[in-house]
Amino acid sequence: MKSYLLQAKRGITHNKSRTFLTALGIIIGIGTVVLVFSVGEGFKSYINAQVDAFGSNTIFIETSVPASTKDLANGASDSGNVNSSAMNAVPVTTLKNRDVKDVRSIPNVKNSYGASMGQEVVSYKGISKNIFIFGADASRFDVDKGIIALGRPYSEEEDKSLAQVTILGADIASDLFGDTDPLGKYIRVGNYNFEVIGVYERKGSTGISNDDKQIFIPVSTLQKKILGIDYLFYAVVELYDNSKAKISALDVSEVLRRNHNITDPSRDDFKVNTQEESLSVFNTILQAITFLLIAIALISLIVGGVGVMNIMYVVVTERIGEIGLKKALGARNKDILFEFLIEAVLLTLLGGIIGILGGALFAYIISKVAESFGFSWKFIVPIYGVVISLSISMIIGIIFGVFPARNASKLNPIEALNKE
Structure with a gap:
């Protein structure tokens, strides 16, 4: 075996540029496979971290535009729901603070909070920024996993009394106050002065929003003084036992239908999603993208394998005299x-190793770019991805190397020496 390896090493190093060009398809294909596995694991880790931060044992209630009678007649919507975010011209105003309180009576519900959002100019000593304002009732601090680095959360009494108090996201605190302690100081939010009572620990972007670039105030204050509304954008329900989430989601739906006077589920003006359902959507999207990229990588590997086979035929021809002599x-x-x-x-394994290193390098660069945009993205190269990549490299070498090797083994020594 040692003599085989030494001979293979001599053959590969004899013409380094040809070896590299031959292995290039393998390098690209294996690099893509490793990159897909690494980015996929990083994305899953990121999503799981966001779920944990949001509360893994929670149910999410969002408003939804109910299907019209005409839509139902035309069969345009079997589910009866159209997400309100896709139809901004049709605001849904039926989710109220009462709904959030009533779902707390459900046996498996531990807590709940409602939230609204808006946008307003926030200023302090000549520094002005147009930012998003997040309003939630005080129960949010018991449900979410956000950490207040400085100060305190606002209370239920402050929410009821429309108190003008705020907790700043980390970036907003830095932009407005720099290194100065913001606690006890007042910022201008629209036409009102708000006392800064806290600063959140830096969280990073979720891809949809960035808490570090927002401020947080009592939901009643946001509704009455800033937005002039009396409804919620969404609500979060915390459960005691997450294994009963689907049953609890049905119970939540029943409470909301009763409060909204809905008898036909197809006319629901809300959607209730469990964390399992939300993760299932993300996983489905991730799997589809992964399969597509793996398919592209396999095409590259096949092309690379054909290249290896062709060059091995050339090598056999070049060494025909050596074969005859042996x-x-x-x-x-x-x-x-x-x-x-x-x-x-050995040639395909070499290409595979270079591809693994190249794919890992690109995955590392992607993780750093994601971090620069505020995403808490982990750099992960899964062991199974490396093992699969090396296995694919070996299989490609065997499949596409066996035919020229077989031809070489069947050469007649006399004819081979005569050709030489």
């Missing part, structure tokens, strides 16, 4: 077969 000196067919097969496998 066979004349007693080398068996299987000795010649193994010699060229090992050379092909």
Whole structure:
């Protein structure tokens, strides 16, 4: 075996540029496979972290535009729901603070809070920024996992009394106050002065929103003084037992239908989603993208394999005299077969190793770029991805190397020497 490996090494290093160009398809294909696995694991880790931060045992209630009678008649919507975010011209105003309180009576519900959002100019000593304002009732601090680095959360009494108090996201605190302690100071929010009572620990972007660039105030204050509304955008329900989430989601739906006077579920003006359902959507999207990229990588690997096969045929032709001499000196067919097969496998393994390193490098760059945009993205190269990549490299070498190796082993020594 050692002699086979030494001969394969000599064959590969004899013409380094040709070796590199031959392995390029393998390098690209394996690099893509590793990149897909690494980015996929990083994305899943990121999503799981966001779910944990939001509360893994929670149910999400969002408003939804109910299907019109005409839509139902035309069969335009079997589910009866159209997400309100896709139809901004049709605001849904039926989700109220009462709904949030009433779902707390459900046996498996531990807590709940409602939230609204708006946008307003926030200023302090000549520094002005147009930012998003997040309003939620005080129960949010018991449900969400956000950490207040400085100060305190606002209370239920402050929410009821429309108190003008705020907690700043980390970036907003830095933009407005720099290194100065913001606690106890007042910022201008629209036409009102708000006392800064806290600053959140830096959280990073979720891809949809960035808490670091927002301020947080009592939901009643936001509704009455800033937005002039009396409804919620969404609500979050915390459960005691997440294994009963689907049953609890049905119970929540029943409470909302009763409060909204809905008898036909197809006319629901809300959607109730469990964390499992939300993760299922993300996983489905991730799997579809992964399969597509893996398919592209496999095409590259096949092309690379054909390249390896062609170059091995060239190598056999170049070394035809050497093959004839070895066979004349007693080398068996299987000795010649193994010699060229090992050379092909070593070539594809070399391409695979370079591809793994290249894919990992690109995955690392992507993680750093994501971090620069505020995403808490982990750089992960899964062991299974490396094992699969090396296995694919070996299989490609065997499949596409066996034919030229077989041809070499069957050469007649006399004819081979005469051709030389």
